[in-house]
Amino acid sequence: MAAIHSFYIINKSGGLIFYKDYGSAGRMDTNDSLRLASLWHSMHAISQQLSPIGGCLGIELLEADTFDLHCFQSLTGTKFFVVCEPGAQHVEGLLKHIYELYTDYVLKNPFYEVEMPIRCELFDINLAQAIQKDRVTLLGR
Amino acid sequence: MIGVGKIKQNTNVLDKPLSRGKQEVSLSAFAFLFSELVQYNQTQVDNIAELERRLEDAGYAVGARVLELLCHRDKGNRRETRLLGILSFVHSTVWKVLFGKVADSLEKGTEHEDEYMISEKELLVNRFISIPKDMGTFNCGAFVAGIVRGVLDGAGFPAVVTAHFVPVEGQQRPRTTILIKFAEEVLEREARLS
Numbered sequence: 241m242a243a244i245h246s247f248y249i250i251n252k253s254g255g256l257i258f259y260k261d262y263g264s265a266g267r268m269d270t271n272d273s274l275r276l277a278s279l280w281h282s283m284h285a286i287s288q289q290l291s292p293i294g295g296c297l298g299i300e301l302l303e304a305d306t307f308d309l310h311c312f313q314s315l316t317g318t319k320f321f322v323v324c325e326p327g328a329q330h331v332e333g334l335l336k337h338i339y340e341l342y343t344d345y346v347l348k349n350p351f352y353e354v355e356m357p358i359r360c361e362l363f364d365i366n367l368a369q370a371i372q373k374d375r376v377t378l379l380g381r
Numbered sequence: 382m383i384g385v386g387k388i389k390q391n392t393n394v395l396d397k398p399l400s401r402g403k404q405e406v407s408l409s410a411f412a413f414l415f416s417e418l419v420q421y422n423q424t425q426v427d428n429i430a431e432l433e434r435r436l437e438d439a440g441y442a443v444g445a446r447v448l449e450l451l452c453h454r455d456k457g458n459r460r461e462t463r464l465l466g467i468l469s470f471v472h473s474t475v476w477k478v479l480f481g482k483v484a485d486s487l488e489k490g491t492e493h494e495d496e497y498m499i500s501e502k503e504l505l506v507n508r509f510i511s512i513p514k515d516m517g518t519f520n521c522g523a524f525v526a527g528i529v530r531g532v533l534d535g536a537g538f539p540a541v542v543t544a545h546f547v548p549v550e551g552q553q554r555p556r557t558t559i560l561i562k563f564a565e566e567v568l569e570r571e572a573r574l575s
Binding site: 344345347351359360361362365 | 412413417516
């Protein structure tokens with residue numbers, strides 16, 4: 241049983257640059273995933289304005305009854321978020337690890353244009369390994 | 382007043398001893414620099430063969446200098462005259478200095494007398510690079526092929542050096558092979574010396 245339903249990366253203007261779903265629970269077709277990405281981008285931006293305390297960087301965790309949404313925003317405004325089952329542990333660590341994979345296998349790739357959809361084989365391979373390892377450790381606990 | 386005060390030591394940079402140099406360089410820094418090198422050359426060319434040639438030429442310049450430096454620093458100014466000597470020099474010493482480890486394997490080609498192959502599971506320069514499908518067999522290892530060609534040319538062993546991806550069973554990522562094809566005169570000289 242997958243802890244993570246789906247994984248999204250959106251660029252600083254809100255466009256979806258990477259989408260991967262794991263298991264049938266989170267599956268979405270292309271248009272829906274694009275729509276959700278721009279929806280999340282707007283909500284994230286609005287939450288920064290809504291915050292009663294200044295210096296808010298945006299939503300990090302959204303808890304609903306059937307899923308959790310964890311979001312990590314890099315200093316450059318690129319957002320990495322996962323939709324996972326409620327109560328999943330250590331997702332923050334996983335997101336930071338995926339950010340490292342992004343900086344390695346996407347940004348150091350000369351054939352990748354920044355802010356464009358990600359089509360890097362090495363990133364896919366390493367991302368699958370990271371999610372698999374995470375799934376194994378979760379089941380082992 | 383001019384002339385008053387400490388006299389500046391004007392040591393000529395050529396008189397200073399050659400240092401061992403920093404043994405370690407940041408991999409990320411190199412990866413970004415190499416990525417920029419490839420992107421810059423991509424803007425200057427129209428096709429993939431040109432891009433490979435440019436990367437090779439960039440590597441050639443590195444190879445020529447690395448040969449001079451290593452001959453002075455590591456080998457005490459001894460010159461290799463035999464084929465196997467220069468090949469094991471490239472396979473071990475040059476690889477160790479540039480990539481931190483010796484190359485995975487050195488093989489003689491079975492089909493032709495003048496072909497030798499240095500293989501590596503994954504070249505350091507290719508570690509973070511994913512070639513898009515529409516670029517076919519392009520390999521950024523052409524840079525390393527250029528380095529090898531520069532070393533061999535400078536040592537007096539002219540050769541044509543190319544980098545190829547070799548698919549391996551059971552592994553997702555193909556191996557990289559640097560194919561070295563020596564010129565006629567090298568083989569003739571080698572035959573004379575044996």
